[in-house]
Amino acid sequence: MSDENLPKWVKPLLEFGPVLAFFVAYLKMKGTSYSLGGSDYDGFILVTALFVPLLLLCTAILWKLTGKISPMQIMTALLVTVFGGLTVWLNDPQFIKMKPTLIYLIFAGLLGFGLLRGQSYLRLVMQDALPMQAEGWMILTRRFTAVFFGLALLNEVIWRFFSTETWVYFKTFGLTAVLFGFFMSQAPLLAKYALEKDD
Known part of the structure; x- marks a missing residue:
């Protein structure tokens, strides 16, 4: 289906x-x-x-x-x-709290590696949903790389220096809100480099 x-x-x-x-x-x-x-x-x-x-x-x-x-x-x-x-095995909550850090570092690392090679790996997975010129993809990829690194750092700060309850709220709503806000802020970029239907 x-x-x-x-x-x-x-x-x-x-x-x-x-x-x-x-x-x-x-x-x-x-x-x-x-x-x-x-x-x-x-x-x-x-x-x-x-x-x-x-x-x-x-x-x-x-x-x-x-x-x-x-x-x-x-x-x-x-x-x-x-x-x-x-x-669960070690009865230690820090491991699950570290998971978002690792995920965002992996994403940032992969995108950053692609940028060093002059490629947008983001384009490979999202080009069907967002038809855009190559220059636009490179700009968007650089921005996503920075955001992912920033989220990894932010997660580390939250879980290490704040309560578990604060981290749960941050994980459930904060990370989603940041990514949603970032996506919305990229509307001018998407409009500027959008491909025409004929393209």
Whole structure:
């Protein structure tokens, strides 16, 4: 089944549902300690333990329904599994908090490597959605690289120097808001370098 044949709410639900479920579950379980198998676990750890399989399940359903998942979704699922697993296994919340840092550093590193080679790797994955001249893609790629590095640094500051609750709010809403705002701010660039239909 293609994306066009799916109800419009299905894909957003599968992509963002696990994150919202994590947020709601955290609000319900924060500040509470649970004893399992002779060990005490903070609510945040148990929420992480539930989040990992939920994300994998939603990713698998999305792949089953559409026949495809993006490299970004694959990388996210892999890192969530590894860092979420370490968080639960070692009973240490810092690992799942480090995950966004690593994701954004990987994205920034890949885009930066492409720029050093005179290429826009961003264009390879987004050119169908945003038809644009090569010069525009290079500019957008440089901006995305800077934003990803900035988000990695910001995540490090938030989780290291603020409370877990602050980080959860930041992860759920802050990162999304920053990326959305960045995308909206690029409208003049997209308009300036947009390809004509004949092109």
